[in-house]
Amino acid sequence: MSKLYLPPTESDxxxxxKIADYYSNELGYVSYGELRDGIEGNSxxxxxxxNTNTIVGYVLWRTRKRDSxxxxxxxxxxxxxxxxxxxxxxxxxxxxxxILSCPESSVSGREFYLSQGFKNFNIKQGRKQKLYEFKLD
Ligand SMILES: CC(C)(COP(=O)(O)OP(=O)(O)OC[C@H]1O[C@@H](n2cnc3c(N)ncnc32)[C@H](O)[C@@H]1OP(=O)(O)O)[C@@H](O)C(=O)NCCC(=O)NCCS
Numbered sequence: 001m002s003k004l005y006l007p008p009t010e011s012d013x014x015x016x017x018k019i020a021d022y023y024s025n026e027l028g029y030v031s032y033g034e035l036r037d038g039i040e041g042n043s044x045x046x047x048x049x050x051n052t053n054t055i056v057g058y059v060l061w062r063t064r065k066r067d068s069x070x071x072x073x074x075x076x077x078x079x080x081x082x083x084x085x086x087x088x089x090x091x092x093x094x095x096x097x098x099i100l101s102c103p104e105s106s107v108s109g110r111e112f113y114l115s116q117g118f119k120n121f122n123i124k125q126g127r128k129q130k131l132y133e134f135k136l137d
Contacts, residue, residue, distance in 0.1 A: 026106040
């Protein structure tokens with residue numbers, strides 16, 4: 001199955017939001033405004049399945065001007081497309097160094113980040129669950 005990795009446009013927001021909603025327990029709420037900011041700031045990439053012409057994954061980040069550290073805010077691949085290397089490809093677009101928090105409920109997230117060379121440098125109590133903090137230099 002061939003995939004395309006590209007920056008989305010305004011018309012893609014609804015479809016991206018559906019993936020975020022699917023993983024709301026892991027990803028929290030991702031607003032249309034945040035997705036729009038990602039498009040304007042070139043800090044949002046999607047993966048499209050060219051056979052079905054649907055969006056199957058995305059990654060949203062922000063890079064701090066002060067120290068150029070990037071925080072990944074939201075990252076999801078549809079379950080029917082998991083373990084096909086899509087997350088790994090999306091991650092290639094994210095500028096280093098990267099920091100992020102991953103909730104305890106996201107086993108796939110933790111396994112994924114560890115497999116990609118991230119280090120778990122802290123575990124803190126979030127509002128609803130424990131958050132695993134990861135970094136990649
Ligand atoms: C995390 C996520 C984005 C990974 O996307 P993906 O496209 O499935 O990841 P990849 O196929 O690129 O996986 C790369 C490697 O990560 C590891 N990995 C990924 N998912 C895993 C899982 N569920 N269990 C164990 N290892 C896993 C494996 O080592 C995998 O390589 P392999 O398939 O060759 O063994 C996806 O599982 C997801 O959307 N999860 C739910 C939302 C979420 O938790 N997002 C992160 C919030 S912090």
